[in-house]
Amino acid sequence: MYAVTDPATGELIEQVGNATDEEVRAAITRAHQGYEAWRRRPVGERAAIVARAAELFAERTDELAAIMTLEMGKRINEGRGEIGVVVDIFRYYAEQGPTLLADEPLAIKGGEALISKEPIGALLGVMPWNFPCYQVARFVAPNLVLGNTIVLKHASICPRSAAAIEDVLRAAGVPDDVYVNVFASSRQIPWMLADPRIAGVSLTGSEQAGISVAAEAGKNLKRSVLELGGSDPLIVLDTDDMDETVKATATARMRNCGQSCNAPKRMIVLGEIYDEFVDRLTKRVAEYYVPGDPADPRTTLPPLASVAAADEVAGQIAKAVEQGATLRAGGRRVGPGAYLEATVLTDVTPAMDAYTEEIFGPVVVVFRAETEQDAIRIANDSPFGLGASVFGTDPLRNQRVARQLEAGMVYLNSAGGSQADLPFGGIKRSGLGRELGPAGIEEFMNKKSIRL
Numbered sequence: 001m002y003a004v005t006d007p008a009t010g011e012l013i014e015q016v017g018n019a020t021d022e023e024v025r026a027a028i029t030r031a032h033q034g035y036e037a038w039r040r041r042p043v044g045e046r047a048a049i050v051a052r053a054a055e056l057f058a059e060r061t062d063e064l065a066a067i068m069t070l071e072m073g074k075r076i077n078e079g080r081g082e083i084g085v086v087v088d089i090f091r092y093y094a095e096q097g098p099t100l101l102a103d104e105p106l107a108i109k110g111g112e113a114l115i116s117k118e119p120i121g122a123l124l125g126v127m128p129w130n131f132p133c134y135q136v137a138r139f140v141a142p143n144l145v146l147g148n149t150i151v152l153k154h155a156s157i158c159p160r161s162a163a164a165i166e167d168v169l170r171a172a173g174v175p176d177d178v179y180v181n182v183f184a185s186s187r188q189i190p191w192m193l194a195d196p197r198i199a200g201v202s203l204t205g206s207e208q209a210g211i212s213v214a215a216e217a218g219k220n221l222k223r224s225v226l227e228l229g230g231s232d233p234l235i236v237l238d239t240d241d242m243d244e245t246v247k248a249t250a251t252a253r254m255r256n257c258g259q260s261c262n263a264p265k266r267m268i269v270l271g272e273i274y275d276e277f278v279d280r281l282t283k284r285v286a287e288y289y290v291p292g293d294p295a296d297p298r299t300t301l302p303p304l305a306s307v308a309a310a311d312e313v314a315g316q317i318a319k320a321v322e323q324g325a326t327l328r329a330g331g332r333r334v335g336p337g338a339y340l341e342a343t344v345l346t347d348v349t350p351a352m353d354a355y356t357e358e359i360f361g362p363v364v365v366v367f368r369a370e371t372e373q374d375a376i377r378i379a380n381d382s383p384f385g386l387g388a389s390v391f392g393t394d395p396l397r398n399q400r401v402a403r404q405l406e407a408g409m410v411y412l413n414s415a416g417g418s419q420a421d422l423p424f425g426g427i428k429r430s431g432l433g434r435e436l437g438p439a440g441i442e443e444f445m446n447k448k449s450i451r452l
């Protein structure tokens, strides 16, 4: 059931009925029927509509941020920041799309060819609650410019974000058979994917959701983009400003209350600075992150997105401690609502669940590495491969380490975050495909070879 529940209080605000099977089928019919006309519109027209969407998102920043705060507890300023990234994404594809979609001439043996960049049809988007507007933007903006149409199934705790996004796109001039929001349930996804009128699927979500959707997409020979979990390592090789390094790493981990796929969840610190790093990080986490109202801009620690999410992370912490990890700070659920203290864990070993599983909340796990190679080994000793970070004072050393990391993205002396023009995606169990940047418009593209 789609519902709005305020995670700061646990109060149920509104329930929204799920779409019936007929309504879901009708949504697919609309997006399928809208495709022919949309793909035939000149790319400049589609780009102009996407540019207008960027303006409207910017105008409605405060309203959209407030919706996210209510639905999933995002700090209000982080919500405003998220809409800033959404605006950048819509602008980027509006501006760059026509160039990215230009024919590509190809000299071939015995003649010439060109690659014509064409859409493939109606796509299904299955989107999560952690960045309710950004996740939709990075799928929708490039595909609208390319000429695909979209059926969007949002997270069940974000019906107001879902409706507001549709409203913005409609106001920008996206026809109502080109972007269709539907309050479908996960149960309906398999047959939506089996419908021949759906050409592909993009999912951002858990590893488990990715496995199910990838299996259905595979069975039906549909293209899929999967942005799944991560347990990103952040290696600290050395520092000439420990306070700055601790602040930067804690900030990156606690962003969005720790609920980012690409947050640095594992800090891997070289032996000579490990004790000092852990002491200062523990102090920072214990003192700076204080539970508060996410609508108040002064709040440093908002609730998690739901009581269930907070309980799950608290359970992971308890299990780690039971299995022998050291709890340096936090660890307790705080109520009412979905609050969990900001937490630091150390002495996590490969025998513990916390070593390999993703912890989707305000929890930092710190590992000690004896050498640079040892740090790389620990970083790569994970089923995930989304992002990674390297902090250090020697740029060449940082790059040398970056090249040895099993990750889709590496940030040097910074962590996490997204930007419109930088491709985003992972390897290993973190998913398939790329979003954002030039790569983000190619995933659901027919790169048609025309031999001249």
Ligand SMILES: O=CCCCC(=O)O
Residues within 6 Å of the ligand: 130, 131, 134, 259, 260, 261, 262, 416, 417, 418
């Ligand atoms: O959960 C994954 C999206 C991350 C967005 C960001 O870090 O900007």
